[in-house]
Amino acid sequence: MATEVKVPTLGESVTEATVGAWLKKPGDAVALDEPIASLETDKVAVDVPSPVAGVLGQQLVKEGDTVNVGAIIATVEAGGVASAPAPAAASAASAPVAASVPAPAPVSSNTEDASSVTLSPAVRRLVLEHGLDPSSIKGTGRDGRLTKDDVMAAVAAGTAKAQGAAPAAPVAAAPTSAPTSSARAEERVKMTRLRQTVAKRLKSAQETAALLTTFNDVDMSAVIEARNTYKDLFEKKHGVRLGFMGFFTKAVCMALRDIPAVNAQIEGDEIVYHNYADISVAVSAPNGLVVPVIRNAETMSVAQIEKTIGDFGKKAKDGALTMEDMKGGTFTISNGGVFGSLMSTPIINPPQSAVLGLHRIEDRPVVRDGQIVIRPMMYLALSYDHRLIDGREAVTFLVAVKNAIEDPTRLLIDL
Structure with a gap:
């Protein structure tokens, strides 16, 4: 008896998806809940599991087709016998005929x-x-x-x-x-559905928001020293490596509390202020940039933040991010420095009103106490919606982040 395979619920407000790839062929044996197809939504890839154990029957849609939630995309013959041996038997029976053209046969089999x-x-x-x-x-x-x-x-x-x-x-x-x-x-x-959505949202942000970017630089000496001193103990205790994102996320949360407009958004003719910090972290995935959310980051320790980011990075590589991972977010941190970027003007992630861009660390000459010295410096860039955030607020926010990173003790005593 054939069982229908339907497109599962994809998440809030998501009604359709694109068939990204068939993971099984007609005639392949499938186990209960084994993925048989992958769907691409506006944000993530979603596997379609087999509702029963058996053999995959018909594929009713092709790769690249758009399907709606609840649509039937395939059938599974419950308790059927896999047809994989049949082609082998057929090719064996036709071996004398195929002998005159041996080249195509092994390529097809492989x-x-x-x-x-x-x-x-x-x-x-x-x-x-x-x-x-x-x-x-x-x-x-x-x-x-x-x-x-x-x-x-x-x-x-x-x-x-x-x-x-x-x-x-x-x-x-x-x-x-x-x-x-x-x-x-x-x-x-x-273009994949994810790439199309990214393109539309970024262009919409440029057309809707009054975008402006302000820059500053930060001396990374203190954070680098702290990281080098405690990274081994940190990893031994918490089971995760100590990076720079934990420090920046904590600094951002403190600055958002002091400058609430940067953590707000415009809805119609109202401004919505958030008393929590859900930090979207831009992560590079095979199909494009995705922004999973660290929820209530203001309540987390550096170790919890680092572990959450590490989990997101692994899930992004494996294409395992879920809709819930991507939902919401009040502020974004984008780290282009891991790819070698010296400076950039990041684009906000609507409906958020600001995004912080981090860049590569490099030794540069700076003046300290009247002397020219070499310090590991990083450029910071804050892009923001000028409709909501004034220049004074943007600069004050960026300086607060800079001060916390240059003197990490501020993160401990809440200054």
Whole structure:
């Protein structure tokens, strides 16, 4: 008996999604709750689990199709028998006919073997980019699934096989004409739903808000010294590495309390002030920038903040962020410094009214007590909606963050 597979509830106000990838083929055996397809929503990728154990029947939609919540996308034959051996038997029966054209057969077989590995959209993209055979990589994720770290480790170690490498060896002469045709090749790839949403929201922010950016620089000497002194003890006690984001998040929470307009937002003709700090942390994911939220960050310790950010980073790499992880946020911190950015003008994340941009740390000459000395300096950038936040408030907020980072004792005695 066939059981219908429907698009699950995707989250508040989300009514449709795009089929990102089929993780199983018709005829593949599936277990109860095993992901059979991945959907891309405006914010995250969502796996569609099998409602029963059995064999995947029809796929009623194609990759790239838009589907609504509750739509039927496939069927599963409960208790069915996987049809995987059938193609093998068929190819064996037709072996005498296929003998005259041996090249295509092994390529097709290898492709089917590789595609049978269950991959998340992030991992699938990485495998395709490197042209790897996923079945040659050992997975460490749930139920042995591949993670992004597994693929990158295999690439670094050189242990992963190239897709189709084995069967391609006997026909090595075939690719000789490829260089001439691909010298000026172009490729058109449809924008993912996440990328389309990011593009619309950022453009909307520019058109709606009165954006302005103010800059300052901060001497990172004290924070670097504290980190170097306590990082080993910190990791031993809390099980997480001590970074700089914990310090900046605590400094931001203190500054938001003193300058509440930076933590507010405009709704119609009203200003909504928040007495809590839900900090959105910009994280790079395979499909684009995402901003999971550290809720009630003002109540957290540095260790709790660092652990939460670390969990978000891992989930983003594995494509496992949920709608709940992304919901809300009153202020954003974006750290372009991890990619080497010297300075930028970040764009606010509506309906928020401000975003703090962090940048790379580099030694620069500065004047201290009348002497030119070398200090590890970082540029800070605060972009804000000038409709709500005045220049004085923006500058005061940024100076408060600077003072807390240059003298971390302020974070302990609440100054």
